[in-house]
Amino acid sequence: MRRWMRVLRTPLGLAATVLTVGVLVLAVVAPMLWSDEADAVDTSNILAGPSGDHWAGTDNLGRDIFFRTLVATRLSVELALAATAIAVVAGLILGGASFLLGRRSGRIVSAGINIAVAFPGILLALFFAVIFGVGATGAVLAIGFAGAPTMGRLTQTLVASVEARDYVAAARVAGVGRVRILVRHVLPNIAEPLVVNATIGAGGALLSFAGLSFLGLGVQQPKYDWGRLLFDGVGSIYVNPAAALAPGIAVLLAGLAFNLFGESVATSLGLSSAAGVPLRADDEDEGNGSLTTEGQPATSSDDTGSDLVLDVRDLRVTFPGPSGPIRAVRGVTFSVRRGEAVGVVGESGSGKSLTALAVSQLVDDTGRVEASRLELLGTDLRTGGPKAHRHLLGTSLAMVFQDPMTSFNPTRKMGGQLAEVARHHQGMDRKQALARAVDRLRAVRIPDAEKRAKQYPHEFSGGMRQRAMIGMGVMGNPALIVADEPTTALDVTVQQQVLELLRSIREADDVALILISHDVTVVGEVCDRVLVMYAGKIVEDLPAEGLATIAKHPYTRALVAAVPDMDTDLVRPLAVVPGRPVDPSEVPPGCAFAARCPLADDHCREVEPPLATVADGSRVACWHAGEPLALDEGTGELVEAEAR
């Protein structure tokens, strides 16, 4: 219901709503209030022009046209709604029939609808009007059935989209009958667009009625609707133009009201379905990041070794949200050395992808990136805006995304797309660049690279496309490759090849790697060091080989124990992290993990633990780091081990 109320927030929506409600109220009250005035015959004042007594003049019996127009609202609206109801019901039956009848008979029905849709509506209406006879009933049926094919087509399309969803398949598997599925699953999920279109259809029906009555095929004397008044008024248009104008304006206003109302509802519902999806901090689109340089200027180098590829201090990424800012990344500090592979793990929404995007300056325009230091190869990325560092980022940093299909232009050949990088950033000519592209494709182990370079992205398999993406990244001589879930969309065997490729590139050219993944085992296999992120912060930073042995944060330990590997104990349950991940718009005070943590106490819930360096150089943010945990054999939850 709240989504429907959003209609009222736009000026157009508000106006349309007021107008529609006005027309409906008028339809109800006008006959009660003004029937007598409208029917009062005044033979002394026939076909008069507008005057103080009769605002729109009088007709051939001396009746007041203004009041007649008001009173006619009811019949006009009633007829239009009745016709719309017929159109909707007939359309639902037609559109639902192809769902109920199964594939073959359904095809015949939809063929019939397609043919019917091809006829102009007014032609159908005239045809039906002749069949059903002249009069109000005939006209209602005519306009109703004329609108049915369009509604049928709409219903059919909507039904087909819902039919493909898994919950319909699930209901079928559960043995729910087709009629029941239609009523319980399909109709509720297509109701909104149907109602909207019916409202717009009502506006159309109103106009069609005016048309039919005007042609004399609609309402007959002594009843009258707007079309009838128009028909009568046109005869005397040179004597009293107002007699035709008054019902004409009424038709215009009412038609406009219904149409605009329907359109505004459609817009607001459409908008809400896009805005209703909560902003997931994890999957932001590629875009130019805006970087603000708030916070203190970069402090003088204290431990900046010359082999630092990336140095990040107190990185924050914030998005505006409906209820306050969404703090997706809340102060992340880490550095990557030359040739080092750093893994970043965490659940969706933990801010791991955004951290990477912030480093590559790809955070969406709406996002605010702040850091007290953000240096790539010693260059401060916070100053000068995104354009200043385009060359540095283009040559020194390579980004590999999860879905290689959307990372390439489907209409251009692979070789050309790779070559573009070299032409743009390294100033190579066409031929050199293409040669380099082929060389790089070979480097990422794409067989028959010369031939492949002339092919289009869709001719590559998923794994090959991902390798080509990496090839594109190494067109220059990057010092850092940022790979965001590079293997999640790939099969295990292909995943292994891609990981192997990343490893060999790293070893050959001493390239640093940031590998973002939700899979602890993948990260543990490829990386030297692992950063574990939770609710926009690093909670633990430790050597990858120590994941299973020396991890101290309860979250890291639970993550590792939650994933089965080929050596997992088959008798014990897998570890479970109870509860839900933190919503980035409502980060609690204290330790963000406290609500799900078996070791948490009041201190944890009040004071946020700092990321402190522990003995062996790893860092951990936990007040109870390393305290013993035990696995509850019943529930799989990690519990505080009994102190011995």
Added chain:
Amino acid sequence: MSTRTANPVTSSELRFEDVTVRYGGARRSFTAVDGVSLTVPQGAVVGLVGESGCGKSTLARAAVGLAPLHSGQILLGGEPVPHRGRRRPLQMVFQDPYSSLDPRMSIGESIAEAIPPGMSRAERRAEVERLLELVHLDPGRSRVLPSALSGGQRQRVALARALAGQPQVVIADEITSALDVSIQGAVLNLVRELQRELGLSMLFISHNLAVVRYVASHVAVMYQGRIVEQGPVAEVLVDPQHDYTRELLAAVPGARSTPPTPRSTP
């Protein structure tokens, strides 16, 4: 390869006999499943592994009647699997819990819908509560919409709905692959628990060998529409006979001891 034996058929054994599924017209047809024979014995969990596009999901959809059979038959307890009527002894849990639950229906209604007819309103309500409790969800939350639940909780609702149909066999199609790792464990624990406590038979489809190893007792490896190897998990994963199985095993993350040989073709 075929497990067609002379054994007497037990009451709820799911058996695929030489099943072929083809898509497309006669001219340009695509064989998604090619002569697959596979048995899910009563009370056992059989893992079905293979890469995407190898036909494992199509096989599952054919079993529940969502994909048409070209040839062969799928038997449950010796009878063809019924695809009509209210009683469906073969149930399926889908991969994506975000699309397999009707967003407009409360989770209680979704579960109740799958309960076979012949129960009073009160009995149905009690049954829904029992099922929710079985999958470790608060029975008091039966009126909430799926949007109020996390992915793992939704998948548990989907499991409860499958169980509501009082199935003899459940097909689970990649039920953990759309979930975060931290939640995966909970769903896998539940699958094992249900199998142990209810003696549920299950065809567990996954591309993750470590997951299959954890929940299944038997495993079948599918490659390009065919089953290339099947047997007890302990045998197939320890002593694989087919090249593709070996390749799959080598690709499991963490299996660093056997470096994969770089292949020239994808």
